[in-house]
Amino acid sequence: MTAHSQTEGNLFALWRAKAGDSVRVRRFRGGAGMTARLAEMGVLPGAVLKVVRAEHQGPVVVEIRGGKVIIGHGMAERIIVEPYGKAESSKV
Amino acid sequence: MLPARKEIIRVALAGNPNSGKTTVFNALTGGRRHTGNYPGVTVEAELGWYHHNGTRVEITDLPGTYSLSARTLDEKVARDALLNRTFDVVVCIADAFSLERSLYLAVQIMELSMPMILVLNKNDLARASGYAVDQRILSRIFGIPVVPTVATKKEGIEELRRLIADRTHHRRPHSISYGEDLDRAVERLQDRISADAGREEFPPPRWVALKLLEGDEPVTAAVLRKSTDAVRLRGEVENLRSEIQRRFSDDPAVVFAERRYGVISGACQEAVCRTAETRHRLSDALDAVIMHPLLGIPIFLAAVYLLFKLTFSLGQYPGSWIEHAVEFVSGLVTRLWPAEWPILARSLLTDGIISGVGNVLVFLPNIGFLFLGISILEDSGYMARAAFIMDRLLHKIGLHGRSFIPLLLGFGCSVPAVMATRTIEGKKERLTTMMIIPLMSCSARFTVYALIIPAFFPPRLRAPVLWTVYLVGVVVAIGAARLLRNTIFKGEGRAFVMELPPYRMPTLIALWHHMWFRTRLFVRKAGTIILLMSVVMWFLTTFPRTGEGDSAPGGGRGSLQGTYAAAIGRGLEPVLKPMGFDWRIGTALVGAVVAKEVFISQLAIIFAVEEEKSSILQQRLRESYPPLVGCTLLLFILISMPCIATMAAVRAESGSWLLALAQLVILTVVACGVATGVYQLGVLLGIGV
Numbered sequence: 149m150t151a152h153s154q155t156e157g158n159l160f161a162l163w164r165a166k167a168g169d170s171v172r173v174r175r176f177r178g179g180a181g182m183t184a185r186l187a188e189m190g191v192l193p194g195a196v197l198k199v200v201r202a203e204h205q206g207p208v209v210v211e212i213r214g215g216k217v218i219i220g221h222g223m224a225e226r227i228i229v230e231p232y233g234k235a236e237s238s239k240v
Numbered sequence: 241m242l243p244a245r246k247e248i249i250r251v252a253l254a255g256n257p258n259s260g261k262t263t264v265f266n267a268l269t270g271g272r273r274h275t276g277n278y279p280g281v282t283v284e285a286e287l288g289w290y291h292h293n294g295t296r297v298e299i300t301d302l303p304g305t306y307s308l309s310a311r312t313l314d315e316k317v318a319r320d321a322l323l324n325r326t327f328d329v330v331v332c333i334a335d336a337f338s339l340e341r342s343l344y345l346a347v348q349i350m351e352l353s354m355p356m357i358l359v360l361n362k363n364d365l366a367r368a369s370g371y372a373v374d375q376r377i378l379s380r381i382f383g384i385p386v387v388p389t390v391a392t393k394k395e396g397i398e399e400l401r402r403l404i405a406d407r408t409h410h411r412r413p414h415s416i417s418y419g420e421d422l423d424r425a426v427e428r429l430q431d432r433i434s435a436d437a438g439r440e441e442f443p444p445p446r447w448v449a450l451k452l453l454e455g456d457e458p459v460t461a462a463v464l465r466k467s468t469d470a471v472r473l474r475g476e477v478e479n480l481r482s483e484i485q486r487r488f489s490d491d492p493a494v495v496f497a498e499r500r501y502g503v504i505s506g507a508c509q510e511a512v513c514r515t516a517e518t519r520h521r522l523s524d525a526l527d528a529v530i531m532h533p534l535l536g537i538p539i540f541l542a543a544v545y546l547l548f549k550l551t552f553s554l555g556q557y558p559g560s561w562i563e564h565a566v567e568f569v570s571g572l573v574t575r576l577w578p579a580e581w582p583i584l585a586r587s588l589l590t591d592g593i594i595s596g597v598g599n600v601l602v603f604l605p606n607i608g609f610l611f612l613g614i615s616i617l618e619d620s621g622y623m624a625r626a627a628f629i630m631d632r633l634l635h636k637i638g639l640h641g642r643s644f645i646p647l648l649l650g651f652g653c654s655v656p657a658v659m660a661t662r663t664i665e666g667k668k669e670r671l672t673t674m675m676i677i678p679l680m681s682c683s684a685r686f687t688v689y690a691l692i693i694p695a696f697f698p699p700r701l702r703a704p705v706l707w708t709v710y711l712v713g714v715v716v717a718i719g720a721a722r723l724l725r726n727t728i729f730k731g732e733g734r735a736f737v738m739e740l741p742p743y744r745m746p747t748l749i750a751l752w753h754h755m756w757f758r759t760r761l762f763v764r765k766a767g768t769i770i771l772l773m774s775v776v777m778w779f780l781t782t783f784p785r786t787g788e789g790d791s792a793p794g795g796g797r798g799s800l801q802g803t804y805a806a807a808i809g810r811g812l813e814p815v816l817k818p819m820g821f822d823w824r825i826g827t828a829l830v831g832a833v834v835a836k837e838v839f840i841s842q843l844a845i846i847f848a849v850e851e852e853k854s855s856i857l858q859q860r861l862r863e864s865y866p867p868l869v870g871c872t873l874l875l876f877i878l879i880s881m882p883c884i885a886t887m888a889a890v891r892a893e894s895g896s897w898l899l900a901l902a903q904l905v906i907l908t909v910v911a912c913g914v915a916t917g918v919y920q921l922g923v924l925l926g927i928g929v
Contacts, residue, residue: 175489175490176490176491176494183491183493183494184309184311184454184491184493184494184497185307185309185311185665185737186737187493187494187497187498188306188307188309188344188497189306189341189737189739190340190341190344190501191737192494192497192498192501193490193494193498194498200527201527201531203533205632206533206631206632207628207631207632207641207736209531209628209740213338213340213341214337214338214339214340214341215338215341215739215740215741216739216740216741216742217737217738217739217740218624218627218628218631218641218736218737218738218739218740219736219737220631220635220640220641220736220737221631221632221635222635222736223736223737
């Protein structure tokens with residue numbers, strides 16, 4: 149594992165991300181059976197997602213591995229991510 | 241031309257929903273296909289065939305899935321079909337355009353260690369957007385033949401045909417490595433399984449070991465049932481699973497998925513040369529509008545409105561031609577019927593069988609156009625956007641975006657709608673969706689509304705009343721879904737994860753194919769039952785014969801008084817009265833169990849009106865009942881009794897007669913309650929009496 153991002157404390161649930169952010173998945177919270185489906189779609193710990201759309205209480209759309217995936221709000225609450233790359237530096 | 245010896249090669253066609261699988265299927269078979277069942281399961285499958293140098297090739301089109309994890313019914317069907325081991329070779333279609341994602345399914349099929357050919361479809365799109373895939377490298381990595389194709393232009397199809405027909409190219413893929421630690425766990429379990437006396441030769445022990453470690457429920461249950469030493473095996477599986485969990489601090493299923501993607505990434509790094517960054521500029525621009533938080537909803541409503549508008553206005557013409565044709569045939573039989581032949585047989589033929597066939601055929605154009613429209617929305621990529629827009633609403637009632645497509649189909653016909661629930665993840669969500677589908681007013685109900693509403697309401701109120709009826713159905717459905725998800729189908733919402741494919745121009749052949757498949761299902765499932773029940777209804781409305789019926793101008797059918805149907809109608813009067821109905825409506829409702837539109841023909845017979853003169857029937861209704869009864873009748877038709885074909889579909893898809901019957905009883909009880917409430921309130925307030 150290459151530790152690209154050094155920020156350890158800056159973790160948040162995916163649904164809090166903003167459209168245009170790039171984030172990296174750190175881990176899943178809760179129910180094992182539910183995360184397996186995400187993993188199959190390529191949303192895995194370590195994977196970098198570009199958030200295409202994130203609305204209050206709605207599903208989140210992310211870009212991953214050249215495709216787009218809709219993730220239900222309930223699922224997005226369970227995906228713990230950290231800022232990645234450009235989005236991180238643009239905040240400064 | 242005749243083949244020297246009859247060699248048959250059986251092929252399973254697998255692939256993601258958006259991989260262009262249907263187009264490959266069509267290109268291979270040249271459109272020669274029929275419906276049948278998947279091996280081992282009674283689920284309709286599309287089968288196609290062709291001949292190549294004297295070899296007959298038979299292709300089974302598996303459901304389009306992203307995975308073989310068997311969490312949706314579609315995946316389970318695909319997996320069970322493969323496990324049934326009737327195929328010589330599996331052809332897996334990957335989308336060269338989004339290769340990594342589509343290889344996930346391919347890798348899962350490789351794990352089954354069956355002979356396999358990998359197809360990289362949409363190769364032109366991939367090239368155009370700066371991807372160059374070297375199929376020779378992929379072929380070397382996975383150990384199986386790899387063919388790039390552009391199925392829409394038939395490129396690469398001949399090569400694929402050649403590989404399929406030649407058994408020397410049917411090679412088992414190399415076994416996938418998940419890294420040292422996991423491989424060791426798999427091997428340990430694999431040895432344990434191989435040693436188990438109770439196990440069969442197939443599926444391969446390595447695959448079984450993998451599924452056990454992943455915690456796959458159906459496989460675990462089956463293996464433990466057959467095992468001669470289930471207790472020790474279970475203990476070992478649990479130990480290994482918790483060891484993986486500890487070491488990788490993640491669920492084993494996630495860890496294995498991660499490793500599969502690792503294998504895929506590695507393969508793609510070697511085989512794919514990226515000349516430019518992929519962009520879907522047009523798709524992104526369209527999404528900015530279509531999935532806009534404010535604009536998205538009106539666009540969605542407009543799309544649905546257009547869909548129904550097209551369905552009903554285009555379907556109307558062939559519908560009336562068919563109606564005329566059925567009348568013509570029926571009239572012809574009546575005129576040509578020799579006088580010495582029994583008149584009862586003529587009545588069975590014209591009133592029972594021909595009108596029964598007519599009942600099915602008249603709806604075919606409407607249903608065909610609706611399915612065509614839905615196929616356009618699906619194939620163009622809009623359906624996934626609609627699911628996104630609807631997810632927020634559906635989430636509130638305990639369902640998710642995936643339930644949206646079956647519910648939309650329900651406005652056409654409940655039968656294919658119930659069948660479309662196969663893609664919904666989570667059994668509770670699936671069953672809940674199935675239960676509320678009949679509340680979406682189907683096209684058969686629409687014809688009943690079209691009779692009743694003009695009979696009781698002035699022109700300016702007709703459209704709002706029709707709109708209200710549809711809305712009431714949706715509102716009751718929402719209430720029912722919430723109730724079900726909080727009671728018998730209580731449970732945490734399952735994952736809603738869905739691919740958002742880039743927009744595409746649907747191809748005509750694929751549209752035709754999807755429309756035809758669904759329409760055929762409707763004819764096969766609903767048609768046969770409607771026909772059968774039409775004959776039963778003919779019996780109920782003809783017997784016992786009073787004798788005078790023979791001389792009646794209708795030819796064997798009098799006013800229905802004294803028949804079994806009327807007896808049932810009369811017997812139901814105590815229940816019907818509080819809703820404002822009498823035995824005549826009751827008798828017609830008995831007919832509506834067969835198919836909703838039968839209500840009209842039954843009513844026509846009772847009021848002794850010729851069916852095509854609906855304005856006279858409407859006048860008779862207006863004279864016989866107050867407007868309030870019109871309201872309660874609309875409500876009752878909307879909510880009560882799914883038709884027999886729907887019940888049969890629910891029973892087939894849920895695997896439970898109990899559920900199908902429960903649906904019938906509950907909906908009818910609710911309908912009685914609502915109609916009674918409205919009628920009594922109306923009488924009390926003196927509205928519409």
